Every structure is written in C-alpha cells, then in structure tokens.
Amino acid sequence: MAFEESEVRYVAALARLSLTDEEIHRFSTQLKQILSYVDKLNQLKTDDISPTSHGIPMQNVFRKDEVIPSLDVEKALSNAPAREGPFFLVPRVIEDA
Amino acid sequence: MSAFETVIGLEVHLQLATRTKIFCGCPTLFGSSPNSQTCPVCLGLPGVLPVLNRRTLESGLKVALALNCRIQPALKFHRKNYFYPDLPKGFQISQYDLPLSFEGVLEVPAAAEAPAFAVRIHRAHLEEDAGKLVHKEGSRASLVDYNRAGIPLLEIVTEPDMRTPEEAYRCLQTLKHTLQYLDVSDCDMEKGSLRCDANISLRPAGAKELGVKTEIKNLNSFKHVRNALAYEIRRQQEALSSGGKVIQETRLWDDVKGVTLLMRSKEFAHDYRYFPEPDLVPFVLQSEEIQAVRRTLPELPPARTRRFMEQYGLSSYDAGRLTSEKQxxxxxxxxxxxxxxxKATANWIQGDLxxxxxxxxVEILDLKVPAAHLAQLVLLVEHQTVSSRMAKDLLKAMxxxxxxxxxxxxxxxMSQVTDSGTLQAAAQTVVQGNPKAVSDYRAGKRQAIKxxxxxxxxxxxxxxxxxxxxxxxxSVLKEGA
Known part of the structure; x- marks a missing residue:
C-alpha cells in the first residue's frame, strides 16, 4: 500500500505536527512498511465474519442520569497553561467573515 | 418569474434536557459560573472513560420515534477529529455510519393559506456539545468555558425537501412544536438549546441534479433562518444569472446588515478522520425496549388534531392550529x-388571547387568564350575562x-341588562329624544332602527x-305610531 510523502504532509498538517523534510521522508517509508504489514489482513476471507469495532464482547454499558460532583474550578484550571479568572485562556480564535 | 428552483435542507442541534452530561456525571445547569461543571472526562484528561447516560439514549429514541424514523438495531459512536479550543479532547464523540435513527418524516400541517407538506428526515444521531468560547474585544486571547462541553445533543438532519424560505420556517416551527410535546428539551433558542443551520442551493427549474450548495450558520431564530435563506436565494441567483458560479462554502448570517458573509474555514478539506470510539462499546436496542419508549410518547399533533375534531366538533383548521403547540x-x-x-373557547383562544x-x-400562560377563568367568561356569554362585546372588555380587565x-x-x-322594564324606559327616552330617526323609521326606512x-x-x-x-x-315604535 502506497503512502506518499504528500500524504504524510497532509496528515501531519491535520494533526498540527511540524515535521522536517528528513522526518517526512523517514515516516513515509516507515508508514509504508506498517501499512503493507496491516494490508496482509486483506488476504483473509472475511465474508462470513460480521464487522466489529470492538475487541471485547460487551455491549450496552450505561450510567444512570445521576450527578457526580464536578471538579473544583481551581482544580479544573490547575493544568491550564494560561487562565483569566475562572476561564481557560487560549490564543484568539474567531470564525468570522 | 424565476428560472431557478430553490432547494433547502436543515440541520438542527437539540440539547437534550438531562440532569447530567452525555458521558459523565457533571450537571448540565444553564448559566452556572464558568468551568464549575467539568470533570476529567469532559475536560478530556488522559486515562478517563466516557460512559453513556442512559437517559440521553431514551430521549433521543423518543424524538426519533416521534419523527417516524427507523431505529438502528445496533449503534455505535465515532470520534470526529478537529482542533478547536472549544473541543477539549481534540475530537467530538459523535455518530457516523450507524446513527441512532434514520429515514423519518415530519408532517408540516396546513397554514392559513398554504397546504400541508412532508419533510423527510435523513437521520438523527447523538453527540456531545462543545464548550463555549468568549471572544474578548480587542484582545489577542479568547476565554473558554467548558460547562457546555459534553452536554447531550441530538443532531437532526432533514432531506433537501423544502423549496422556499417559508417552508423552511414552517418546518422548523412544526419540529419545535413536536419536540415540545416530547418534553425532552426546553427548545430555547436564546439559551442555545435549539440551534439550526441551513443548506441551500439553486438549480434550473425542472432540473433533477442538485446545484452547488452553501451552508448558513449563526441563525439565532427561525426568522433569521427565513431572512438568511431569502438573501441567499438572491445572492446565488445573481451569481448564476451573470454567468458566475456558486462556491460550496459556509456562510454566516449577519442579522444587523441583513447579509450572509463567507466564514473562514475551520479545517481545510473538512477532513474529520472519523474512526470508531474505542472507549464506548456498541449499543444494541431490543425491539421490546423500543416499544417501551414508544409507549411513553404523548399524543402528538396529528392524532390530537383528529381527536379534537371528533370529540369537540372543531374544524380541521381550528383543531390543527390549537394542537400545533402543546401548551x-x-x-x-x-x-x-x-x-x-x-367552539366558543377555541374562538376566544385563537382570537383575542x-x-x-x-x-x-408572551405565551398564553403569561396572560394572567387561567383556563378556568376563560371557561367562566365563555359561560357568562353563553348565559347572556354579558354581551359578546362586553366580554371583550371584560377579558381586557381580566x-x-x-x-x-x-x-x-x-x-x-358590567352585567348585561336583560330586564325588559329597565330597557323599556330607556327605549322610550331614546324614541322621544330622536324624532328624526323615528320619523324616518315610520316613513319606511327600516334601517333607521339601527x-x-x-x-x-x-x-x-x-x-x-x-x-x-x-x-x-x-315594540315602543309600534305603540307610538
């Protein structure tokens, strides 16, 4: 399975990763190897196997609609690189015209 | 004349009223102080496990059934990946290929001068809400409140079945009224409990293929939806008529200026790289469970309309109008x-009230006229204690x-005078005081009696x-003649 350098750049951009040209080349090669390994699964006949998204045989795990105390605001904000009062502070992002 | 046909589809996000968030036990109270309703799960801290709130699934099912949707026998959740600071995890837990429900239909009743029509529902699925960004005027920073992150949402997507802004408006009204019957959300647009985006495209009249669409966001009321769509029709029409093209893009409605404006793209190509949420197991719905939820559905507008016609002898228009809103x-x-x-009660409600x-x-319940008071008013008119004209004044006083x-x-x-002795005396005074009208009447101008x-x-x-x-x-006029 092909995994071109352009695709590495695209995925890296989506994941907000900044990679050097050397890294892009290296990851492209490595990802190709990984994907071709995983591609072996395509050799299996899976017509009789129902699709699965889970490795564990469990379903319908719910919780009741009951309140559990939330974190204290100070605690919630304690890992924040920046804050203002009770808010998390982030670089300005605005979607406008 | 218009050489183009308009095609409109709607996307509605409904906050489901639950005590706690969709995947954690944080409360969902509106207006709480910022970041006071968060926990490691909804803040997306490492190593935590989301667990589905059963109530959200039940509420979602209720809506899906009321919209005549087919229910997914086995549903699962996906991660929708994108970076935006209102999304603490870097992905939103949503549904992708196996949504809660699909292929429904909403019947929009006839309006005063427009026929009924149906809007097909493409799908309705569960997902979590994002946090709230507060942009500081003139600052290079934004503030984030994650209280809303993880509030349960039901996203309802219609098929592109509407042809005019008015149809979109009526569809939204009917949808809101139906949702209010179900008691699963306060449906308050001002609080953001009900949010709406609209997709719109034009195509040459008679064409089968859909034209290029734009998506309109920032629609804070149904009126905004109607106005924004009307504007967008004009904009697209001008572009197409002058040989130009419509570009697929997201536009924001600016209600002050009355225009839609291009929104800066959030993520190029909108590549969300959906993949199955590994932390949530699949959910299998047995038909008995679905039936149990179906039994909790209240009598919905179409059925209630039929009953009002049979039980109370109302016309289909009156019954439809009254049952459109639960309250x-x-x-x-x-x-x-x-x-x-x-019949009289229905007339009072649809008229003066x-x-x-x-x-x-305001809403009818805010008028300070409890239903029992209206019933008394109707009876006062019925028993001729007050005339219907006096009743109107009486209602104002009430x-x-x-x-x-x-x-x-x-x-x-205010009592109506039905004592003929009193009226007799007054009538004589009137006859004496108006000789001109009296002689006109006696000369054969019967209208003069009015x-x-x-x-x-x-x-x-x-x-x-x-x-x-x-x-x-x-009789007084006869006597005197």
Whole structure:
C-alpha cells in the first residue's frame, strides 16, 4: 500500500505536527512498511465474519442520569497553561467573515 | 418569474434536557459560573472513560420515534477529529455510519393559506456539545468555558425537501412544536438549546441534479433562518444569472446588515478522520425496549388534531392550529374541562388571547387568564350575562388584574341588562329624544332602527342585550305610531 510523502504532509498538517523534510521522508517509508504489514489482513476471507469495532464482547454499558460532583474550578484550571479568572485562556480564535 | 428552483435542507442541534452530561456525571445547569461543571472526562484528561447516560439514549429514541424514523438495531459512536479550543479532547464523540435513527418524516400541517407538506428526515444521531468560547474585544486571547462541553445533543438532519424560505420556517416551527410535546428539551433558542443551520442551493427549474450548495450558520431564530435563506436565494441567483458560479462554502448570517458573509474555514478539506470510539462499546436496542419508549410518547399533533375534531366538533383548521403547540392544546382542554363550550373557547383562544400574546410577545400562560377563568367568561356569554362585546372588555380587565370574570363583572357593574322594564324606559327616552330617526323609521326606512339601537346601547353603557334592545325598540315604535 502506497503512502506518499504528500500524504504524510497532509496528515501531519491535520494533526498540527511540524515535521522536517528528513522526518517526512523517514515516516513515509516507515508508514509504508506498517501499512503493507496491516494490508496482509486483506488476504483473509472475511465474508462470513460480521464487522466489529470492538475487541471485547460487551455491549450496552450505561450510567444512570445521576450527578457526580464536578471538579473544583481551581482544580479544573490547575493544568491550564494560561487562565483569566475562572476561564481557560487560549490564543484568539474567531470564525468570522 | 424565476428560472431557478430553490432547494433547502436543515440541520438542527437539540440539547437534550438531562440532569447530567452525555458521558459523565457533571450537571448540565444553564448559566452556572464558568468551568464549575467539568470533570476529567469532559475536560478530556488522559486515562478517563466516557460512559453513556442512559437517559440521553431514551430521549433521543423518543424524538426519533416521534419523527417516524427507523431505529438502528445496533449503534455505535465515532470520534470526529478537529482542533478547536472549544473541543477539549481534540475530537467530538459523535455518530457516523450507524446513527441512532434514520429515514423519518415530519408532517408540516396546513397554514392559513398554504397546504400541508412532508419533510423527510435523513437521520438523527447523538453527540456531545462543545464548550463555549468568549471572544474578548480587542484582545489577542479568547476565554473558554467548558460547562457546555459534553452536554447531550441530538443532531437532526432533514432531506433537501423544502423549496422556499417559508417552508423552511414552517418546518422548523412544526419540529419545535413536536419536540415540545416530547418534553425532552426546553427548545430555547436564546439559551442555545435549539440551534439550526441551513443548506441551500439553486438549480434550473425542472432540473433533477442538485446545484452547488452553501451552508448558513449563526441563525439565532427561525426568522433569521427565513431572512438568511431569502438573501441567499438572491445572492446565488445573481451569481448564476451573470454567468458566475456558486462556491460550496459556509456562510454566516449577519442579522444587523441583513447579509450572509463567507466564514473562514475551520479545517481545510473538512477532513474529520472519523474512526470508531474505542472507549464506548456498541449499543444494541431490543425491539421490546423500543416499544417501551414508544409507549411513553404523548399524543402528538396529528392524532390530537383528529381527536379534537371528533370529540369537540372543531374544524380541521381550528383543531390543527390549537394542537400545533402543546401548551395551547393543554390550555384549551383545561378550559373545556372547566365547563367552556368547545367552539366558543377555541374562538376566544385563537382570537383575542393569541392577539394579546402577539401584541405583548408572551405565551398564553403569561396572560394572567387561567383556563378556568376563560371557561367562566365563555359561560357568562353563553348565559347572556354579558354581551359578546362586553366580554371583550371584560377579558381586557381580566388580563390586567388576573381576577376571575364573575367578581369583575360585579365590581365593574358590567352585567348585561336583560330586564325588559329597565330597557323599556330607556327605549322610550331614546324614541322621544330622536324624532328624526323615528320619523324616518315610520316613513319606511327600516334601517333607521339601527341608529336607535345604538343610542339605546350607549344609554345603557353597552350593557343592554342587543337582541332584546332591538325587540323592545320595535315594540315602543309600534305603540307610538
């Protein structure tokens, strides 16, 4: 399975990763190897196997609609690189015209 | 004339009213102090496990069934990946290929001058809400409040079945009214409990293929939806007529300027790289469970309309209008149970009461006229204690003071005069005081009696029973001739 350098750049951009040209080349090669390994699964006949998204045989795990105390605001904000009062502070992002 | 046909589809996000968030036990109270309703799960801290709130699934099912959707026998959740600071995890837990429900239909009832139509529902699925960004004017930073992150949402997507902004408006109204019947959300657009985006494209009239669409966001009321769509039709029409193209893009409605403006793209190519949420197991719905939820559904507008026609003898228009909104229908039925004559009660609600609501921009329950008071008013007219004209004034007084009509009638001296002795005397005075009209009447101008009845009504401060006044005047005029 092909995994071109352009695709590495695209995925890296989506994941907000900044990679050097050397890294892009290296990851492209490595990802190709990984994907071709995983591609072996395509050799299996899976017509009789129902699709699965889970490795564990469990379903319908719910919780009741009951309140559990939330974190204290100070605690919630304690890992924040920046804050203002009770808010998390982030670089300005605005979607406008 | 228009060479183009408009095609409109809607996307509605509904906050489901639950005590706790969709995947954690944080409360969902609106207006709490910032970041006071968060925990490691909804803040997306490492190593935590989301667990589905059963109530959200039940509420979602209720809506799906009310919208006549097919229910997914086994559903699962996906991660929708994108970076935005209102999304603490870097992905939103949503549904992708196996949504809760699909292929439904919403019947939009006839309006005063427009026929009923149906809008197909493409799908309705569960997902979590994002946090709230507060942009600081003139600052290079934004503030984030994650109280809303993880509030349960049901996303409802229609098929592109609407052809005019008015149809989109009526579809949204009907959808909101249906949702209010289900009691699964407060449907308050101002609080963001109900949010709407619209997709719109034009195509040459008669063409089968859809044109290029734009998506309109920032629609804070149904009126904005209607106005934004009307603007977008003009904009796309101009582009297409002048040989240009419509570009697929997201636009924001600016209600002050009355225009849609191009929104800067959030993520190029909108590549969300959906993949199955490994932390949530699949959910399998047994048909007995679905039936159990179906049994909890209230009587919905179409069925209630039919019952109102049969049980109360209302016309299909009256019944449809009253049942469109749950609180109107409930109010009507309470008034009828309190003794109100159905047809007259329906007329009062659709006439004076709704007019007062529009005038004051309030709901019927805010008018200070409990259903039992309306029933009494209807009965006062029915028993001819007050004339229907006096009743209108009486209703105004009721809305002002919140009092029941009977004590008000006494206090304001409003009782209709049905005592023929009193009227006889007043009629004689009127006849004596208006020789011109009397001679006209006697000369064969029968219309002149209307003027005399008016005078008699004025003398009795509108309290005379008009029919009785008419009869008594006729007899007085005969006697004197």
């Amino acid at each position: 109107l229908a409930d109010y009507f039925e309470s008034a009828v149970q309190a003794g109100g004559v159905p 709704l007019a007062a609501c529009r005038e004051r921009n 809305m002002k003071t919140g009092e029941a009509p009977e004590p008000l009638v006494k206090r304001l001296g 003027f005399l009845v008016g005078q008699l009504m004025a003398r009795t401060k509108g309290q005379a029973n008009p029919e009785l006044a008419h009869r008594i005047l006729e």
